[in-house]
């Protein structure tokens with residue numbers, strides 16, 4: 001099963017992860033790159049916590 005985080009725009013956890021790997025560090029940047037949270041915005045909190053988690057992990061591995 002695909003791990004869809006943003007149902008409106010069909011954005012998966014993997015899509016958010018890829019955006020962060022490509023350099024996004026904020027919700028706005030991830031939104032620009034994946035379109036997550038641009039419709040109903042119900043996924044906003046989930047997306048923000050995923051970003052926070054992944055950006056932290058990225059920093060540790062730098």
Ligand code: FES
Nearest residue numbers: 006008040041043
């Ligand atoms: S679920 Fe993400 S904008 Fe609606």
